[in-house]
Amino acid sequence: MRHIFLTITFALACGLVLGQTFSNGSGTLPDSYNSGNCVGFTDMDNDGLDDIVVLDQSKTVKVLYQDASGGFTEVDYGNVSNSNQWGMTIGDYDNDGHKDVFAGGAYDGVHVKHIDAVGSSSDMDLANGSMFMQACNFADIDNDGQLDAFGCHDDALSRMWKGNGSDLDIDATLIDLTDYDYSDYPNTDHSGNYGTVFS
Secondary structure, three states: OHHHHHHHHHHHHHHHHHOOOOOOOHHHOOOOOOOOOOEEEEOOOOOOOOEEEEEEOOOEEEEEEEOOOOOEEEEEEEEOOOOOEEEEEEEOOOOOOOOEEEEEEEOOOEEEEEEEEOOEEEEEEOOOOOOEEEEEEEEOOOOOOOOEEEEEEOOOOOEEEEEOOOOEEEOOOOOOOOOOOHHHOOOOOOOOOOOOOOO
C-alpha cells in the first residue's frame, strides 16, 4: 500500500513540474472576432510563421498575418458570402504561394476566396455549389499533385472539385460516392444483429 501511495505522489509531483502552462494572448490580436464556426491556422504567405484565418461573423474572411515579433496584422478580404458559412478549409489550390479559402453554407453556393498576394484577392463561385455544407477539406484526392476540394453535403451526396493547378472543376468521379441505403446493411460479425455504419 505504501508503494502505491508513493508512486501516485511521485506521478502527481512530476505532473505539476512538467505540466503545460498557457497564458491569455488575446491582447496580441489587433481586434476581437466573432467566428461561430470557422477558424484556421496556417502559414498563409509562406514566410514560415503561422497566421490565423477567421471567418468573422461566419461571413468575412480576415487573415491575421503574424510577424517575427509575434504580433499580428489584420487584412480584411471581405465577405465570402452574405450568408453564414458552415465549412471552411484553407489551401493553395493553384500553387501561387498564397493559401486560398474555400467555404460553403446552407444552399448559398460554394465559394473560393482566391488570394494571390497579401491584401489581394478575387472571388469565385464553384459549379454545382447548391448544397448544405457541413465540413470541407482540400486534399490531393487523385494523387496528381494538385489540391482537390471536398464538400460534405448534409442532405445528399457529398461533392468534389478537381484541382488542375489553376481552377477547381466539379468532378463526381474522384471518389465513388454511390448512394447507399443503409437500412438493410448486413451485419459484420455474423451475429445476426445489424451492424453500426459510420459515414
